[in-house]
Amino acid sequence: MTDAAIATSGLTKRFRSRAVVDGLDLNVPRGSVFGFLGPNGSGKTTTIRMLLGLVSPSAGSIRVLGEAMPDRGARVLPRVGALVEGPAFAPYLSGTANLMRRDTADRYAPGATRRARVEAALERVGLSHAAGKHVRAYSLGMKQRLGIAGALLTDRDLLVLDEPTNGLDPQGTREVRALVRSLADEGTTVFVSSHLLAEIEQVCTHAAIMRTGRLVAQGSLDELRSASGPRVAVETPDAAQAVGVLSRLGLDPVVTGNGVEASLGDDAPAAEELSAALVGHGVRLRGFAVRSSSLEERFVELTGEGFDVEQ
Amino acid sequence: MSSNELPSSELPSAAPRTDQVGTEQAIQPSVTRPAGGVAERRERPSGGWALLGSEISVMFRRWRTWAMLGALAAIPLLIAIAVRVTGGSSRGPAFLSEITSNGLFVAFTALVVCVPLFLPLTIGVVAGDTIAGEASHGTLRYLVIAPAGRLRLLAVKYAGSAVFCIAAALVVGLAGALIGMLLFPIGPVTLLSGIQVSMGEAYFRLLLIALYIVVSLLGLCAIGLFLSTLTDVPVGAMAATAVLAVVSQVLDQLPQLEGLHPWLFSHYWLGFGDFLRDPISWDSFGDNALLQLGYIVVFGALAVGRFTTKDILS
Numbered sequence: 025m026t027d028a029a030i031a032t033s034g035l036t037k038r039f040r041s042r043a044v045v046d047g048l049d050l051n052v053p054r055g056s057v058f059g060f061l062g063p064n065g066s067g068k069t070t071t072i073r074m075l076l077g078l079v080s081p082s083a084g085s086i087r088v089l090g091e092a093m094p095d096r097g098a099r100v101l102p103r104v105g106a107l108v109e110g111p112a113f114a115p116y117l118s119g120t121a122n123l124m125r126r127d128t129a130d131r132y133a134p135g136a137t138r139r140a141r142v143e144a145a146l147e148r149v150g151l152s153h154a155a156g157k158h159v160r161a162y163s164l165g166m167k168q169r170l171g172i173a174g175a176l177l178t179d180r181d182l183l184v185l186d187e188p189t190n191g192l193d194p195q196g197t198r199e200v201r202a203l204v205r206s207l208a209d210e211g212t213t214v215f216v217s218s219h220l221l222a223e224i225e226q227v228c229t230h231a232a233i234m235r236t237g238r239l240v241a242q243g244s245l246d247e248l249r250s251a252s253g254p255r256v257a258v259e260t261p262d263a264a265q266a267v268g269v270l271s272r273l274g275l276d277p278v279v280t281g282n283g284v285e286a287s288l289g290d291d292a293p294a295a296e297e298l299s300a301a302l303v304g305h306g307v308r309l310r311g312f313a314v315r316s317s318s319l320e321e322r323f324v325e326l327t328g329e330g331f332d333v334e335q
Numbered sequence: 336m337s338s339n340e341l342p343s344s345e346l347p348s349a350a351p352r353t354d355q356v357g358t359e360q361a362i363q364p365s366v367t368r369p370a371g372g373v374a375e376r377r378e379r380p381s382g383g384w385a386l387l388g389s390e391i392s393v394m395f396r397r398w399r400t401w402a403m404l405g406a407l408a409a410i411p412l413l414i415a416i417a418v419r420v421t422g423g424s425s426r427g428p429a430f431l432s433e434i435t436s437n438g439l440f441v442a443f444t445a446l447v448v449c450v451p452l453f454l455p456l457t458i459g460v461v462a463g464d465t466i467a468g469e470a471s472h473g474t475l476r477y478l479v480i481a482p483a484g485r486l487r488l489l490a491v492k493y494a495g496s497a498v499f500c501i502a503a504a505l506v507v508g509l510a511g512a513l514i515g516m517l518l519f520p521i522g523p524v525t526l527l528s529g530i531q532v533s534m535g536e537a538y539f540r541l542l543l544i545a546l547y548i549v550v551s552l553l554g555l556c557a558i559g560l561f562l563s564t565l566t567d568v569p570v571g572a573m574a575a576t577a578v579l580a581v582v583s584q585v586l587d588q589l590p591q592l593e594g595l596h597p598w599l600f601s602h603y604w605l606g607f608g609d610f611l612r613d614p615i616s617w618d619s620f621g622d623n624a625l626l627q628l629g630y631i632v633v634f635g636a637l638a639v640g641r642f643t644t645k646d647i648l649s
Contacts, residue, residue, distance in 0.1 A: 076480045078647040101482035102376065108480070112473025116397055126474075128389040129481035129488075131380035141375065174477065179375040 029054045029182050029213035030075060034084035037070050044070045046237040048084070052215055052230070057208045059224045060217040062234030063327050068217045069109050071234070072186050075215075076106055089181055102132035105180040107188055111171025115160035119151060119170050122159055127177050145173040150199065164191035172200065176207075183207060185216045189223050201227050221323045231319075233326050240326045249319055256298060259283040259311030266307045273301060287325075288314065383487055390495040394461075400499070403457045404506045410453060411445035411511030419518045429608070438519030439537055442511030443611075446544060449507050450551070450604050454500075455580035458552050461499045462559020463573030465492035466642065470567040470649035485643045489560065493635070496556045497549075504545040504552075512541065530613045540610050547607040547620055554600040554630030555580055561638040567649045597622075600630050 030052035037045040045067040052058045062068050073079040075086060077094030086093040091100045113122040123142040127133045133141070146155050149169040159167065168191050175183055185204070189197045204214050204227050218224045225245075232242040241248055256275075259282050260266050266284040270277040273293055277286040293301075295314045302309060394400050418434045418441075428447050433440040466489075469475035478488055515521065524537035532540070559576035566572050583601040586592055596602055603626065606619035 073476075073647070077482070078476055078479060080644070080646060097482055098380075098484060101480055104480070106477075106480055108476055110473070112477060114393070114472055114474055117393065121393075121396075125389045125393060126477055126481060128385035129478045129483035131383050131484075132377045134375075134377050135381065135385055137375070 027054050028052060028087065029056070029089060030058075030215060031087045032071075032075075032084060035071070035074060035081055035086060036083040037067075037074060037079060038082040043082075044237055045074070048237075048239050049242075050232060050239065051242065052213065054213050055208070055211060056230045057204060057214045057216065057228050059221075059228035059231035060215060060234070061221055061224075061231055061323060061327075062217075062219065064219050066219075066234040066327070067237040068219075068234055069186055072106075072108055072184055072215075072217060075184065076104065076108065077101065078108070102130050102178070103181040104184060105175030105177070105182075106184040106186075107171045107175050108184070108186050110187070110190060111167045111174070113159040113167065113170065116158060118156050118158055119146065119162070119166075119173075120155045122170070123174055123177060126174055130178065133178050141177055145176045146170075148176060148203070149173045165193060165196050168192055169196070172203070180212055183212055183214045183216075185214065187218055188216060189218070189220075197223060221320055225319055233323060235327045241322075245319065248322060249316070254314050254316045255285055255287045255321070256295065257283065257285045257311070257313045257315065258302065258307075258309065259313075260302075260307055260309055262307045265305065266302060269302050269305045269307060270298070273298065283311070383484075383491075386483060386487065387491045387494055390491050391498055394495055394499065399460070403460065404502060407449060407453060407457060407503055407506050408510035410449055411441050411507060412514050414444055414448065415441045415511075415514040415518050433525075434515065434519060436520070437524060438515030438517075438521040439512060439524055439534075439541070441515030441519070442508050442541055443544070445507050445511040446504070446548060446607075447605065450548060451584055451601075452581070454503055454507075454548065454552060455555060456577050457503055458496065458500060458555050459559055459575075459577035459580065460573045462496040462556045463563050463571075463576045464569045465496060465560050466563040467566050467569040467572045468563075470647075471569050473649060475649055476647050479647055486639065489564075489635075489638055489642055492563075493556060493560050496559065497553060500549045500552045500556060504548045508541050508545045512538070526611050526613050527608060528612045532613070540615075543610045543615070544607045547610060547623070548604075550620070550624050550627055551601075551604045554627040554634075557631045557634035557638070558600070561634040561641065564638050564642040564645065598626075600626065602626065 028051055030050055032048050032050040035045060035048040035050070036043060048067075048071060050071070060068055060071075070079060074081050075088060075093065077097040080094060088100050089103055093100060113119075114125070117125065120142055123145060124138060127138050127142060128135075143152070143155070146152050149172050151166065151169050151173060154162065154166060159170065162170065168188070172185070172188060175185065188200050188204075192200060201224070204216060204224075208214055208227075216224055216228070228245060230242075230244050231248055233240050233248075256270075257280070258266050258270075258277075263279045263284050267277045267279060270284065270286050275286040275288070275292060277284045295312075299309065299312050302312075414431075415434070415438075418431070422435070428444055430440045430443040430447060434444060466475065469478060479485060483491075521534065523531045523533055524540075525531050555576065558579060559572065562575045563569070563572040580601060583599045584604075587596055587599050587602055603619050603623035606623060609616040609619050
């Protein structure tokens with residue numbers, strides 16, 4: 025476990041009696057870009073707050089960069105840059121002044137290079153032009169950039185970015201992805217949370233998926249993709265009949281807009297048997313396809329669709 | 336296993352990865368590092384004084400701080416102008432009648448007027464804002480994960496509000512001395528014990544009184560700090576602190592509660608008249624300092640107990 029940037033075991037947080045995070049066993053390999061996915065309200069931010077020692081766990085243990093949290097926070101946290109639940113700044117101070125202030129709180133940050141490091145961080149997120157403006161006058165996207173700059177004030181071994189693309193336009197989102205890549209190339213482990221898979225799918229090497237406080241999947245992207253196996257999509261006007269046929273063959277079909285879909289497990293009949301059976305039972309076929317499921321489908325499959333926040 | 340996924344065991348954390356080349360690499364922001372290969376992280380932690388410096392400098396960069404100090408400075412100004420215009424009167428707060436004969440008494444009068452309400456009000460704002468203000472801006476979580484250290488953050492916040500106490504008491508005293516000098520004759524001061532002392536001695540006594548008042552307010556600062564750890568709404572902590580200051584003084588006026596009086600943090604607030612006697616009596620200063628220390632210890636401990644175990648959800 026020593027090569028894990030983050031490792032939790034049985035991590036649980038209860039507010040009153042409700043478990044917001046429930047028995048989380050997270051394993052973030054060093055050097056990975058780790059996508060932490062889940063719908064709004066699934067416990068991502070509470071988990072991140074526990075990782076950073078802001079919230080104490082009700083049960084379970086946490087190791088960050090090989091050290092126990094929150095006990096060893098004074099040693100660990102200077103090596104961790106973070107953006108937690110959105111950027112936050114004193115509105116009456118400039119961008120530069122806010123970062124300077126935050127940097128003084130880190131006793132491992134050398135004062136002699138403070139200004140240079142703040143300027144470098146601002147330049148890295150493309151905010152040099154607005155450095156002297158009061159944060160009050162920043163747009164949401166600029167605050168988000170400033171928040172990311174705040175995570176980059178010193179060399180970090182681990183970056184924890186909670187919804188880093190919130191409030192950014194498509195161009196800004198691309199820039200954040202590029203930034204995450206360049207940081208990963210320098211050897212930094214990046215732990216990035218999102219409720220939008222598409223935002224981070226392209227940069228992640230690993231991912232974990234949360235649902236109502238529990239971890240429902242975790243691993244490298246390929247492992248996650250292969251876990252759900254291929255799917256068969258049947259285009260037909262006789263959806264009810266098709267459901268019956270596929271069910272008898274041991275599948276679990278669902279009716280879609282123009283037909284029926286089902287995922288194919290390891291012991292599912294071959295595709296040609298399925299099509300033959302369908303035609304044999306008088307199901308009129310307009311289309312028949314077997315395709316490997318995308319991560320997006322896997323994500324929806326695991327977390328449910330729609331905007332309902334599950335409690 | 337695809338090319339962009341490496342098992343962690345094969346991936347030393349320091350080794351740069353070269354296997355991820357996406358189309359977005361083209362717009363990658365230029366990577367800048369401080370020039371000259373400066374160390375980005377200290378080997379050992381610094382003493383942590385930078386945070387205190389930052390706290391004080393941020394406080395004095397806030398418009399609100401200057402507004403409060405300005406309002407405090409306006410009190411001796413109003414007193415002096417009122418006395419100048421009306422020619423003074425024998426009624427009113429202590430020392431008021433002395434002003435027409437000696438301008439230095441504007442400072443003494445203003446301090447007497449400010450101690451019961453105006454100073455506690457401004458201290459309530461500053462001390463009540465310490466933790467709750469950071470929480471309401473959301474900056475508290477970033478200070479804690481910096482990591483500032485929760486104990487150190489409390490100590491720095493307390494020291495910051497103590498610095499404001501010093502500034503506030505000095506502003507009232509100095510503004511009073513200045514305006515008194517401008518509007519009234521000044522000269523040797525007759526003390527409460529009837530002895531005259533020189534101007535220099537009188538200024539020294541004025542400073543001592545300012546010190547007495549600063550010490551008087553330190554207990555209230557600790558109360559405000561504790562209240563500030565209880566909420567994410569700074570106005571609530573500010574109001575509660577100011578209200579407690581008033582309640583304490585009201586209780587101090589009720590003869591039925593006499594046994595309680597020596598334990599009220601406001602009990603010795605107006606005891607600085609001892610510094611206008613000859614020889615100077617340090618009795619009430621000592622009692623006051625001890626009492627304030629007690630409040631600092633008790634409410635400091637409560638604040639530490641609360642803040643070090645608090646889940647920071649703001």
